[in-house]
Amino acid sequence: xxxxxxxxxxxxxxxxxxxxxxxxxxxxxxxxxxxxxxxxxxxxxxxxxxxxxxxxxxxxxxxxxxxxxxxxxxxxxxxxxxxxxxxxxxxxxxxxxxxxxxxxxxxxxxxxxxxxxxxxxxxxxxxxxxxxxxxxxxxxxxxxxxxxxxxxxxxxxxxxxxxx
Amino acid sequence: xxxxxxxxxxxxxxxxxxxxxxxxxxxxxxxxxxxxxxxxxxxxxxxxxxxxxxxxxxxxxxxxxxxxxxxxxxxxxxxxxxxxxxxxxxxxxxxxxxxxxxxxxxxxxxxxxxxxxxxxxxxxxxxxxxxxxxxxxxxxxxxxxxxxxxxxxxxxxxxxxxxxxxxxxxxxxxxxxxxxxxxxxxxxxxxxxxxxxxxxxxxxxxxxxxxxxxxxxxxxxxxxxxxxxxxxxxxxxxxxxxxxxxxxxxxxxxxxxxxxxxxxxxxxxxxxxxxxxxxxxxxxxxxxxxxxxxxxxxxxxxxxxxxxxxxxxxxxxxxxxxxxxxxxxxxxxxxxxxxxxxxxxxxxxxxxxxxxxxxxxxxxxxxxxxxxxxxxxxxxxxxxxxxxxxxxxxxxxxxxxxxxxxxxxxxxxxxxxxxxxxxx
Numbered sequence: 164x165x166x167x168x169x170x171x172x173x174x175x176x177x178x179x180x181x182x183x184x185x186x187x188x189x190x191x192x193x194x195x196x197x198x199x200x201x202x203x204x205x206x207x208x209x210x211x212x213x214x215x216x217x218x219x220x221x222x223x224x225x226x227x228x229x230x231x232x233x234x235x236x237x238x239x240x241x242x243x244x245x246x247x248x249x250x251x252x253x254x255x256x257x258x259x260x261x262x263x264x265x266x267x268x269x270x271x272x273x274x275x276x277x278x279x280x281x282x283x284x285x286x287x288x289x290x291x292x293x294x295x296x297x298x299x300x301x302x303x304x305x306x307x308x309x310x311x312x313x314x315x316x317x318x319x320x321x322x323x324x325x326x327x
Numbered sequence: 328x329x330x331x332x333x334x335x336x337x338x339x340x341x342x343x344x345x346x347x348x349x350x351x352x353x354x355x356x357x358x359x360x361x362x363x364x365x366x367x368x369x370x371x372x373x374x375x376x377x378x379x380x381x382x383x384x385x386x387x388x389x390x391x392x393x394x395x396x397x398x399x400x401x402x403x404x405x406x407x408x409x410x411x412x413x414x415x416x417x418x419x420x421x422x423x424x425x426x427x428x429x430x431x432x433x434x435x436x437x438x439x440x441x442x443x444x445x446x447x448x449x450x451x452x453x454x455x456x457x458x459x460x461x462x463x464x465x466x467x468x469x470x471x472x473x474x475x476x477x478x479x480x481x482x483x484x485x486x487x488x489x490x491x492x493x494x495x496x497x498x499x500x501x502x503x504x505x506x507x508x509x510x511x512x513x514x515x516x517x518x519x520x521x522x523x524x525x526x527x528x529x530x531x532x533x534x535x536x537x538x539x540x541x542x543x544x545x546x547x548x549x550x551x552x553x554x555x556x557x558x559x560x561x562x563x564x565x566x567x568x569x570x571x572x573x574x575x576x577x578x579x580x581x582x583x584x585x586x587x588x589x590x591x592x593x594x595x596x597x598x599x600x601x602x603x604x605x606x607x608x609x610x611x612x613x614x615x616x617x618x619x620x621x622x623x624x625x626x627x628x629x630x631x632x633x634x635x636x637x638x639x640x641x642x643x644x645x646x647x648x649x650x651x652x653x654x655x656x657x658x659x660x661x662x663x664x665x666x667x668x669x670x671x672x673x674x675x676x677x678x679x680x681x682x683x684x685x686x687x688x689x690x691x692x693x694x695x696x697x698x699x700x701x702x703x704x705x706x707x708x709x710x711x712x713x714x715x716x717x718x719x720x721x722x723x724x725x726x727x728x729x730x731x732x733x734x735x736x737x738x739x740x741x742x743x744x745x746x747x748x749x750x751x
Contacts (some may be wrong), residue, residue, distance in 0.1 A: 176514055176603060180714040185693035187561070189393060191368040203716040223515040223548060227712060229365065229450040231466035251518050253450055253548055257466035260510035308612075317468050318375050 164284040164309055166243035166264065168215035171201075171208060172277035177220050178227035179254065183236045187227075196236035214241035217283070219275045221247065225254025234258040234265075244283050246290060246301070248272040260309060262316040266290070270299035285309055329578030331486040333521040334552050336461040336575055340444040342433065347410030348485035348582065353398035356385065357443035357460075359473040363390035363427055365448030365466070366630040367404040370411050372471035380415050381477030387438060388412050389420040389429040397696035425663025427687045430454035430542060430629035433444025435661055437568025441556045442575055446473050451629050451711065453544045457537035458557035458564060459574060484550045486521040487512075488583040491528030493592035498519025498745040500639065501536030502631055502709065502729035505543045506597040508589060518548035520584060523577065525555045528591045531662045533721060534563045542630045543711050546604040594747055598707075599727035602715050610744045619726070620652070623706040625718075626730050627685075628692045631709035634664050636730040641673040643734035643748050649681035656698045658685045682737070694719045707736040 181204040183196055190196065201208035218237065220226075224247035225233060234257050237245065245258070248269040258265045264285060271290045275281055279294040288303035304312070314320040330345060331339065338346040340354035357383075361369055365386050373380075380386045392407055393401035412420035417439060426432070430451050433439045441459035445452065448470035465473070473479050485629065489508065499722035509516070522544045524537075532540075537554050543570035544552025554560065556574045564572055593631040613619070626632075626640045637659055649655050659678050665687060668674050676686045691698030692710040700706055700719035708718065713725035728736070731745035738748060 168590060178714045180693070180712065180717045182449075184716050185364075185695060186699075188364050189398060189404065203721045223518065225451065226514060226548060227545075227714060229448055229452075229466050230465040231365070231368065231468060249515065249518060251515070251548060253464050253545075256469060260466060260468035290670055320469070321472075322375060 164310065166215065166217060166283040168213065168217050168243055168281070170275055170277055170279045170281050171205070171212065171216060171256050172275065173204065173218065173220040175222040176226055177204065177224050179225060179233040180227055181228050182233040183209055183226065183230065188230060188232055190244045191232060191233050193239035196232050197239035200236040209240060212240050212242065215243045216241060217281050218242055218245045219247070219272055221272055222249050224250050226251035229253045229263060231257045234263045238263040246271050248276070259311060260317040262312045262314065264304065264312050266301040271299035271301060274299060275301050328582065329523060329580035330660070331581045332459070332523055332575045332577045333486060333551060334483055336442055336444060337438055337481060337483055343395070346483045348483055349596050350483045351480060352483060353478050353480050353567060355478050356446055356473050357592050358385055358439055358445040359498050360387040360389065360433065360447035360452065361470050361472060362392050362449055363394055363401065363405050363408055363685040364392045365470060366537060367407045368437050368467045368475065369448060369471040370407055371613045372468055377475035378472065380474050383416050384418045384713060385477070386415065386417055386474050387433065388417060389426060389432060390423065391426055391428050392624070394426065394684065394688055394693050395423050406660050411546050425662060428632055428689055431633055434458060434538065435567060435663055437570060437623050439565050440568050440570045440572035441560065442573030444620060446470065446479060450545045451542050453551050454538055454540040454542040456544065456553035456627060457534065457695055458560055458658050459554060460591045460644050461551055461553065463551045484519055484521045484582045487525050487585045487587060488490035489522060489524045490586065490588045491524060491526040491591055492588065493528055493590045494531045495591045495594065498731050499594055499596055500731065501539035503597040504589065504591065504594050506539040506599050506607050506727060507594050509543065509547045512547055512587065514546060514603050514605040517544065520549055522547065522549045522552040524552065529555060529557060531591065533635050535558060535633040538633060539630055542602065546711060594728060596732050598732065598742060599713055600712050601724045601726065604712060604727060613742050614744055618741040619705065620741050621707050621736055622653060623700060623703040624653060624655040624733050625691050625698055625706060625708040625710060626733050627656065627660065628689065628710040629660065630711045631730050632660030632664065634667055636709065637664060637668050637673055640730040640734040643674045643745055644680040644682070644738065645676050647680055647748070648736045649737050653737055655682040655684055655737045656691060658683045658690055659687060661687055691718055693717060707733045709733050710731065
C-alpha cells in the first residue's frame with residue numbers, strides 16, 4: 164500500500180474545530196463534510212485538494228473534540244495520509260477506525276514543506292520527499308492495520324473477518 | 328510493579344491481575360454514552376455489527392448539543408437518536424425536558440460511580456474521573472462497537488501525578504486551577520496519559536471544582552483525569568446513586584512519568600487567551616494590559632454549569648447591572664440545577680442584572696446556537712475551548728475563565744478581576 168501526492172502543511176495543535184467546525188456537524192454525510200474540510204484554518208483547502216494529497220503537520224494534530232467527522236471529512240476530501248510529529252489520541256483512534264492512514268514521524272514533519280511531492284510506503288513505513296530527495300523512516304503499519312485501511316474502516320474489517 | 332488508579336481500574340475490567348503502561352487490553356464497559364451529534368452517526372455503524380445493544384441499562388443517550396433542535400437537520404438527527412433509544416428500550420435516554428448537559432447529568436443521575444470503566448462519544452467524557460472512575464472520550468466507530476459488544480480495546484496509559492496542597496483563595500475555583508495546570512504543562516503536556524489528582528489539597532475542593540478539573544484533562548491531551556476518592560466523593564455517590572462503587576488507590580510504587588506539585592493557595596484567577604486552553608494568564612497579568620473590551624459572556628457548559636458555578640456567578644452579579652455593551656447567557660447544566668436556581672432566588676439575580684437565563688444545552692460552547700458570535704466579537708466564557716471559530720465566526724475571540732471572573736467581566740464590560748467587584 165502506498166500514498167502519493169502533494170502536501171498541505173500546517174503547524175502545531177491543528178484542532179478538530181478547524182478541521183470541521185461544529186456548525187457543519189448537523190450532517191454526517193462524508194462528501195458534504197469534505198466540502199468544509201479545514202475551512203477555518205485554510206479556506207482554499209477544499210477547493211484545491213486532489214485525490215492522493217497528504218497533510219503534514221507538527222505537534223498534537225487533531226486535538227479537541229471526539230468528532231469522527233474530522234478524519235472522515237479529510238478522507239472524503241481525498242487525503243491519502245496525514246503525517247505529524249504527534250497526534251491527539253482520540254483523533255488517532257478515529258482515523259484508523261475509519262481507514263485514514265496516519266503516521267507519527269517528527270523528522271518527516273520537519274523535513275517536508277507545503278507543495279512538496281511525497282510518497283509513503285505503508286509496508287516499510289518509509290516516507291520519501293520526491294521534491295527534496297529526502298527519505299524518512301516512520302513506523303511501518305502492521306498487517307492488521309493495513310487491512311483495516313484497505314477495508315475502509317474497522318467495521319467493514321470486522322464484518323469481513325466474521326463472514327470468513 | 329505498582330499500578331496507578333487508572334491502571335488498576337483497567338486491569339480489573341480486563342480480567343488481569345496487573346497491567347502496565349503501553350499494554351494493549353480489552354476491557355469491559357460499565358457505561359457507553361453518546362449525544363445527538365455522535366449518536367445518530369453511530370446508529371448505522373452499530374447496525375452493521377449488531378441488532379441489540381449489549382445491555383439496555385448501560386447504553387446512555389443524551390441529546391444535549393443542538394437541542395432544543397436548532398434546525399431541521401439537527402431535528403432529524405435527534406429523531407433518529409430517539410427512535411433508536413425506543414427500539415432498543417434504553418433505560419437512560421433523556422429527552423428535552425429531562426435532559427441536561429451529559430457530563431453534568433450522568434453523575435447527578437447516579438449513572439457513573441467510582442471504579443467504573445466508561446466511554447463516551449464526546450471528548451469531555453473524562454469528567455467522570457472526578458468520582459474515581461476511568462472515563463474517556465472516543466469516536467463514532469468505537470462507541471458503536473461499545474454499544475454492540477460491551478467491551479473495547481485500550482492501550483494502558485502512563486500517568487502524570489498532580490499533588491495538590493494548600494487551600495484556594497476566595498474568588499479562585501477549580502477552573503482557575505485547571506487553566507493554571509494546562510498553562511504549565513501545555514495542551515499536549517499529558518498526551519496519551521492519565522492525569523491523577525492526589526494530595527491534601529483535594530479535601531478543600533468541592534465536587535463541582537473537581538468535575539471542572541477532570542472535564543478539561545482532554546485540553547492537556549490526556550486520555551483521562553482522575554481524582555482520589557475521599558469522603559466527600561463517597562458522600563456524593565451515596566446521595567446520587569444506588570450503584571455499588573469500588574475505590575482504587577494508587578500503589579505506593581506506582582510509576583509516574585512526571586510529578587507536578589500545585590500549591591492551591593498560590594493559584595490566581597486565571598484566563599486562557601485565544602486560541603488555546605493552555606494560553607494562560609493570571610488576572611494580575613490581564614490587569615497590567617490594555618483593557619480587553621468584550622461583547623458576550625457565557626456562564627454554563629459541561630465545564631462550569633453546575634450549582635456551585637451558578638451560586639458563584641450570582642454572588643458577583645447580585646446588586647449589579649450587566650454592562651450595556653455586553654450580552655450574558657447563563658445556562659444551568661441540568662433541570663435539577665435550573666430548579667435549584669429558581670428556589671435559591673438566583674434566577675431573579677441573573678435576570679434583574681440583565682442576563683439571559685436559558686434552558687440546559689451545550690448551546691454556544693461549540694458555536695451551535697444560543698449565543699453564536701459575529702466577526703470581531705470577544706467573549707469571556709466558562710466553557711472549555713477557545714479554538715479558532717469555536718463559538719462562531721472565524722474572527723471572533725474566546726477567553727476562558729471561571730464563573731466569577733466571567734460575572735465580574737460582564738459587569739465591567741472588559742475582562743475583570745472578581746476580587747475587585749465592589750458593593751458586595
